Amino acid sequence: MNGILSGLRIVEGSAFIAAPMAGMTLAQLGADVIRFDDIKGGLDSDRWPVTKDGQSIYWAGLNKGKRSIAVDLRNPKGRELLTALITAPGDNAGIFSTNMPARGWLAYEELSKKRADLIALNIVGDRHGAANVDYTVNSITGFPLVTGPADHQGPVNNVLPAWDIATAYAAAMSILAAERHRRMTGQGQRIVLPLQDMALAAVSATGYIGEAVVNKVDRPRFGNQIFGTFGRDFRTKDGKYVMVCIFSDRHLDALAKAGSFGDAFARIEKDKGVDLKLEADRWKARAELAAVIEPWVASQNAADVAASLRKAGALWAPYQSFRELSVDNDAVLDNPMFTVLDQPGIGRYPVAASPVQFAAVPREAPRPAPLLGQHTDEILSGVLGLSAAEIGKLHDEKIVAGPR
């Protein structure tokens, strides 16, 4: 390991998406991330999608590159071991990341008795500590009522767990901010990160609350159109779809060139009295722009549309399925971020490393997710300094377990 965070150690007690993805993000930057689970597996150990044999592809995706220790969480001796692990000495240790309820033995007050400068990050559902998931958080943001076809009634949920993903990176950022603070002041601390507040802060940042209050409007549903400029999907002759956008003069000119739309665009400008170089005017003329582009896309197969748009340098992209993506040369197969890994129990498939490229260190290739308890013995020995006899006894007493 030679990642940018090499040497940093984070102990993680987690389930679902945000918390394990935070740990995975740090592990892929070279941190030693130790995930602990109950010897029976965590809440998310069998989550879908699974293979035909019931192996969780989901779990494998979110726990790549971590070390796993399996401990009986109900046994006081198991809890003692984990407390020792979380609070183990070292400048780069003493960082605990969790979305388990921070009560009892996992409360900051308890853990920090063993290490005063502990950093403990707790991802919670909302600021009151109530349960929330990406879906319940998203419901209240307003987004589901403006997502989906313009004539649709009712909400449209995101399939993409957007708030979990953002929270994962925010959690990783917060740990580094607190670690910096500790390095400068010697002081540890508890960090609380509510999933709901993450979503609400983003709604605020992107202007939706300001728009609602200041303009006293509820923005209507605009289907697949990008609000305030030009962008939407178009259907090709062979039933594929492309997304076409204009965010700048350059994109306008490139699109005009791709479809020989120069005269038609000039006519729109004249007839509607607009300047298509302005975002607001493109939005005003969106129906007219679409009327020009639609027949051009509809008269050609996707491959030909793609060739013209690519050649002209337009801002566009094809829509594709997950399966098409998985064999997409540029995005996946030839992308150095991806490596075909053999994930034990699941099989071989392309797996992403960190999307961040640091020039000072080579990007670490992705490493498989561990089997549950795969590193139990090496952690007990290497981090806690237990002898082979002591470790054997913990196994005999069923306080710890190796891989199933």
Add this chain to the structure above:
Amino acid sequence: MNGILSGLRIVEGSAFIAAPMAGMTLAQLGADVIRFDDIKGGLDSDRWPVTKDGQSIYWAGLNKGKRSIAVDLRNPKGRELLTALITAPGDNAGIFSTNMPARGWLAYEELSKKRADLIALNIVGDRHGAANVDYTVNSITGFPLVTGPADHQGPVNNVLPAWDIATAYAAAMSILAAERHRRMTGQGQRIVLPLQDMALAAVSATGYIGEAVVNKVDRPRFGNQIFGTFGRDFRTKDGKYVMVCIFSDRHLDALAKAGSFGDAFARIEKDKGVDLKLEADRWKARAELAAVIEPWVASQNAADVAASLRKAGALWAPYQSFRELSVDNDAVLDNPMFTVLDQPGIGRYPVAASPVQFAAVPREAPRPAPLLGQHTDEILSGVLGLSAAEIGKLHDEKIVAGPR
């Protein structure tokens, strides 16, 4: 300012969402974030939503708490000033974040001649450096083809700019990782973060590529249902919607209690031969579960459904519009993350601070976005040490500008 990143200085040359939101995120944690723009304003200075007077609510949302300097970017003397600002000395300075093309005077090679340990983060569209926006990146991920009503044909775009938001936090994280590395080694570096790779890494982490390759399936559209467990929307008597989920035994029991579904749930278990405590079995019995819940929700007004679900401790949430959110007591009005700010030129509305709560430092209240060039003089004087006469001359030569 007493935030966790107090003292850290980041110079930002940015537009749109990901890059300015990264800066805003760090500014809200106490960093001194200086955004520079051309004296005519950046590409995104007038982006929608706007007020009736054309003031950008969008820009205000993404630039909160920063300082603004306005410089003629075409003038070599303006570029010299900004180079000096980006590479200004200080342990906590010399950090540059941008999504402008890192060419010419903004190339890392040029900037690092003035400061060898410069940290420069460049957010790019894809790893080749091609233009991409949230929408084009999302198109290729696969998500638009599984989002939206189950019987819908064609893609459904996210309105929520999920990839921009995740990239913003990843960028903030990356800056802190590189700053830690510099603190330990003395070494600066260039960081490249492609928006497209951010999305692809998340598709990989959440198991979609693995599922496509290993199981050789394209997951179909399941509408508003949560894949692999139980969760979907239900319509109330008064035409509102609620999201109801079951992620654990506790949520199952609470839902049963809220609607007195105990017998009905037991009957489903018997008839279908399933155990509703298992995620996979809830997914198998999702139609039967919905058939029990649907008439119960449909027979009551939203307020009554909410009262029962809340009292029982179910995992649920109401759907609401942005306007309803903006006056939501719990989420916004009583939420200490929000402060009603007067944003100059726009008006008063609730604005979010950082969603992260660090125990060691009080959370900073949100600060308004600056007017373009609001801090030009104080930055030239305070950071670059220019005299009043020198600053006056720069104004006279129209190399810099104050607020319009």
